[in-house]
Amino acid sequence: MQTGIVASIQPAETASALVRKLGALCLLSEEEIAYLEGLQNNTLSVDKGRDFIEENADLRTTFIVMEGWAIRYGLLSNGRRQILSYALPGDILGLHVNFRAAATYSASALTPLTLAVVDPRRVLEISQKYPIIAAGLSWCTAREFAILGDQAVRLGRLSAQQRLAHLLLELWHRVELIGNGAGDWLEMHMTQADLADTLGLSLVHTNRSLSALRRQGLITVHKDHVRLDDIDALIEMTDFNPKHLSEFRV
Amino acid sequence: MQTGIVASIQPAETASALVRKLGALCLLSEEEIAYLEGLQNNTLSVDKGRDFIEENADLRTTFIVMEGWAIRYGLLSNGRRQILSYALPGDILGLHVNFRAAATYSASALTPLTLAVVDPRRVLEISQKYPIIAAGLSWCTAREFAILGDQAVRLGRLSAQQRLAHLLLELWHRVELIGNGAGDWLEMHMTQADLADTLGLSLVHTNRSLSALRRQGLITVHKDHVRLDDIDALIEMTDFNPKHLSEFRV
DNA sequence: CGGCCAATTGATTAAACTCAATCTGCGTGG
DNA sequence: CCACGCAGATTGAGTTTAATCAATTGGCCG
Numbered sequence: 280m281q282t283g284i285v286a287s288i289q290p291a292e293t294a295s296a297l298v299r300k301l302g303a304l305c306l307l308s309e310e311e312i313a314y315l316e317g318l319q320n321n322t323l324s325v326d327k328g329r330d331f332i333e334e335n336a337d338l339r340t341t342f343i344v345m346e347g348w349a350i351r352y353g354l355l356s357n358g359r360r361q362i363l364s365y366a367l368p369g370d371i372l373g374l375h376v377n378f379r380a381a382a383t384y385s386a387s388a389l390t391p392l393t394l395a396v397v398d399p400r401r402v403l404e405i406s407q408k409y410p411i412i413a414a415g416l417s418w419c420t421a422r423e424f425a426i427l428g429d430q431a432v433r434l435g436r437l438s439a440q441q442r443l444a445h446l447l448l449e450l451w452h453r454v455e456l457i458g459n460g461a462g463d464w465l466e467m468h469m470t471q472a473d474l475a476d477t478l479g480l481s482l483v484h485t486n487r488s489l490s491a492l493r494r495q496g497l498i499t500v501h502k503d504h505v506r507l508d509d510i511d512a513l514i515e516m517t518d519f520n521p522k523h524l525s526e527f528r529v
Numbered sequence: 530m531q532t533g534i535v536a537s538i539q540p541a542e543t544a545s546a547l548v549r550k551l552g553a554l555c556l557l558s559e560e561e562i563a564y565l566e567g568l569q570n571n572t573l574s575v576d577k578g579r580d581f582i583e584e585n586a587d588l589r590t591t592f593i594v595m596e597g598w599a600i601r602y603g604l605l606s607n608g609r610r611q612i613l614s615y616a617l618p619g620d621i622l623g624l625h626v627n628f629r630a631a632a633t634y635s636a637s638a639l640t641p642l643t644l645a646v647v648d649p650r651r652v653l654e655i656s657q658k659y660p661i662i663a664a665g666l667s668w669c670t671a672r673e674f675a676i677l678g679d680q681a682v683r684l685g686r687l688s689a690q691q692r693l694a695h696l697l698l699e700l701w702h703r704v705e706l707i708g709n710g711a712g713d714w715l716e717m718h719m720t721q722a723d724l725a726d727t728l729g730l731s732l733v734h735t736n737r738s739l740s741a742l743r744r745q746g747l748i749t750v751h752k753d754h755v756r757l758d759d760i761d762a763l764i765e766m767t768d769f770n771p772k773h774l775s776e777f778r779v
Numbered sequence: 780c781g782g783c784c785a786a787t788t789g790a791t792t793a794a795a796c797t798c799a800a801t802c803t804g805c806g807t808g809g
Numbered sequence: 810c811c812a813c814g815c816a817g818a819t820t821g822a823g824t825t826t827a828a829t830c831a832a833t834t835g836g837c838c839g
Contacts, residue, residue, distance in 0.1 A: 335772070355682070356768050363681050375667050375670045377778070378664050383675035384678055414627065415628075417625050418629065421626070421633075424673070424677070427677050428634055430681050431613050432605070435684045437605075439826080439827070479685030480828090483788090483827090483829080484826085486786065486787060488827095490787085526631055528627070689795075722817080732818090733820090752804095
């Protein structure tokens with residue numbers, strides 16, 4: 280497990296999630312680690328439920344998620360919402376914001392959130408000064424594309440139960456990879472209404488699909504947690520590809 | 530219209546689609562144009578219907594579409610297919626392939642295709658040597674994200690007719706922006722089966738949704754073309770946001 | 780205790796899927 | 810020149826999935 284490697288280099292308690300994430304890919308130098316940590320000196324706290332990016336508004340900031348979960352979403356004029364992706368600690372929002380005039384999505388805090396606020400112009404200098412970090416960011420970009428592609432496959436070609444299982448697998452793997460895992464358990468920071476808006480389903484049908492998975496013994500649902508009882512079966516039934524989340528070329 | 534600006538700088542007949550696309554955003558120097566054209570010296574022809582990227586296979590190439598249309602898609606083990614996006618002239622595939630071990634999607638030629646084959650390591654040197662071009666590529670990346678996000682919204686929260694109309698609007702705008710437009714008409718290089726796999730619908734339902742749009746006087750369908758008869762009404766009914774495709778910060 | 784948010788359940792309706800033909804245009808071989 | 814085959818488009822009929830409408834329940838907090 281990649282988190283094991285990180286732990287031996289950087290104790291998880293002291294390193295930021297972004298350093299843990301990139302450090303799991305390649306060996307970062309002291310200087311690179313110091314630069315990445317320095318990038319996150321300017322922090323912002325966002326209350327649970329609050330929007331911090333609004334579609335069509337001027338956006339001149341790059342955010343790094345330090346603690347907590349967020350969602351990216353789009354709103355339609357009839358009030359319907361489509362959640363595009365989940366941002367977990369170590370994830371970056373607005374990495375390519377430099378030459379866009381306006382945000383193409385909204386973002387909202389699913390939990391109390393700690394964000395690093397970064398001037399996107401600093402992103403530009405990274406490729407000059409820190410090629411290894413630039414490589415890591417390029418990898419992050421490709422990974423975000425893969426995750427969003429998986430979301431499109433889920434929405435377009437999986438059944439309700441498969442969509443749910445597939446999303447749980449994605450989040451479980453992502454949490455594991457940043458060292459926030461808790462065995463089979465996944466902390467659920469979203470409501471069933473959020474799940475519905477992620478999976479393109481109604482709230483009622485989301486609820487029923489959850490019970491169906493439960494009745495088949497595939498998951499166990501507690502208050503704010505879900506246990507993936509049979510990960511192999513879930514992967515099998517959804518065609519989930521964990522390599523989309525972790526593959527890296529040395 | 531941005532294409533007008535391009536035409537005054539670079540005659541469309543001589544400049545590559547990528548130069549036309551980036552030149553529409555910002556004024557490129559002679560040197561930058563020459564570099565971009567040189568990047569596309571090594572070309573590859575792909576027959577209609579043939580795959581040129583396969584999911585999970587080792588991918589160490591960046592492709593620039595010079596002529597023709599392609600699709601990116603994912604396949605499930607039950608044979609179902611989800612088309613993720615369309616690649617038009619000037620679009621780049623595998624821009625962030627440098628640090629990924631394997632392709633996370635497949636790609637196939639919708640028409641006879643001319644691709645520029647680029648060593649992805651050349652992408653790395655761009656940010657050192659040509660900051661303006663690097664800015665353009667960063668803009669392309671953000672735009673691809675916006676397009677894929679729109680695809681997720683389509684799949685998750687639009688009705689069958691809305692999905693269809695929304696996709697037609699996307700492609701019509703994109704074709705216009707690279708100067709390949711033909712008024713209200715859109716050349717349809719995909720079959721109805723392809724449309725179905727793009728929109729997460731069955732072939733039969735796609736066919737019926739097309740006729741429904743036709744009966745409402747919103748589109749006219751000919752052999753391989755569609756005319757958007759009432760673009761404003763189509764935008765209105767789908768919440769289409771053209772800014773996702775063209776906004777640029779100076 | 781009351782109010783609110785989230786989850787759950789029942790009943791009905793609507794959207795989209797599947798199966799099964801049929802049709803149409805087009806190229807190819809006899 | 811025509812019969813044949815094939816791919817793509819179209820139509821009909823019946824089924825399934827998921828949406829909608831409408832309560833109801835369970836926690837939690839003030």
